[in-house]
Amino acid sequence: YTFQTLSYTIDVxxxxxxxxxxxxxxxAFVSFFPQLVAGPIERATHLLPQFYKKRKFDYDLAVNGMRQILWGLFKKVVIADNCARYANQIFNNYEDYSGSTLVLGAVFFTFQIYGDFSGYSDIAIGTSRLFGFDLMRNFAYPYFSRDIAEFWRRWHISLSTWFRDYLYIPLGGSRGGMWMKVRNTFIIFLVSGFWHGANWTFIVWGGLNALYFLPLLLRGNNRNHLEVVAYNRWLPSFKELFQIGITFTLTVFAWIFFRAENLTHAFGFISRILSSSILKFPSERPSYLSALIILFLVIEWVGRREQFAIEVIGEKWLTPIRYTFYYSLVILILWFSGNQQEFIYFQF
Structure with missing residues (x-):
């Protein structure tokens, strides 16, 4: 609510x-319960006027909201919480594992934080729709990004745009030449890191993302890829696939600092990855979790043009097939519901 009240005050x-x-x-705007704890961070210009309107139940909106809640629960319970089980084990005992296993642990955390945070946002947005409210989109398939600039247009959109409008632009934005662009970019990312906590790991995480962003900024390529990848095609080109792979790898590396307890932990983890043990086969390789992540990515890829992955999936299917798909998600959620983990962003 701090960012929301600040935006209200500044806009006034x-x-x-x-x-x-x-x-x-x-x-009600300040304390709107679905998004109070972990966003999306709403603007008064968007959410406040909705409290003035007389609302009535909208069946189609409610159905859409229930779909988004279902997908958010799948992300959180099935993907994030299961990834957390292995990510926590590997990060907390990294000295006992080979470099290849640590890479796997970092990848698991990468999907954990996405499923956890975007899952919460989906649940919040879907719940709001049940009450007739529209919240802004917070995630737009960030792991399909082709460069870091695109990633940050798709990750935690409400916070990224908040920093852009209330910090980056007031600092001068892109108006004062290249030096000012670089300075303001580093300020934004470092402040973003500091916002997550008073720990050097978050500062390094923010600084790393600024460094990733810098080459795009210097070459003027930071506004490429405004459309979702392979918008009118089923599959990406080889070039796009390579770009996605590079961006994902850079993101995974940065998440190591975000997850680590301190810099000693982070550098110890990374040095272990870079040792000869990276050539060993991972000792932790849960096949069921790999299958779930692949299923998750396939569904996200198919639905990447929509606000959330299953917004329109199945609409043209026969009713029995469509409901089989929905109930399959429900069964998976119930099956894996025993491994409960607190939402990561509740601590920020």
Whole structure:
């Protein structure tokens, strides 16, 4: 709610928004329960006017919301919580594992944090739709990004755009030449890292992403890839697949610092990866989890043009087939519901 009240205050000061005289609407905006804890971070210009409107139940909107809640639960319970089980084990005991196993642990954490955070956002957005509210999109298939700039347009969109509008642009944005662009970019990423916690690991994580972003900024390529990959095709080109692979690898490496307890932990983890033990076969290789991640990626890929992966999947299927798909997701959620993990972003 801090970012939401700040945006309200700043927008009123900038005269982009008239101050509300409805105290109940304002407090409801600040404390709207679906997204209070972990977003999406809403703007007063978008959410506050919705409290003034008379709402009535919208069946289609509610059905859409239930689909998004279902997909959010799948991400959280089936993907994130199962990845957490192995990621925590590997990160907490990294000295006991080979480099290849540590790589696998970093990949598991990469899917854990995505499933955990975007799953919460899906549940929040879907729940809001049940009440007739529209929240902004917070994730747009970031692991299909072809460069880091695209990744940050697709990851935690509400926070990225908040920093852009209320920090980057007031600092001068891109108006003052290349030096100002570079300076402001580093400020944004370092502040983003510091926002996650007073730990050097988050600062390094932010700095790494700034360094990843820098070559694109210097070459003026940071606004490429505005459309989702392979928008009118079933499969990406070899070049796109290579770009996705490079971006994903850079992201996985940065997440190591985000997950590590401290810098000693992070550098010890990385040095172990770079040892000769990376040539060994991973000792932890849960085939069921690999299958779940592949299933997850396939569904995300098929639905990548939509607001969330299963928004329209199955709409043209025969009713029995469509409901078989939905109930299969429900069964998987119930089957894996015993391995409960707290949402990662509850701590930030």
């Amino acid at each position: 000061y900038r005269e982009k928004l008239k101050p509300t005289k409805d105290f109940i609407a304002f407090t």
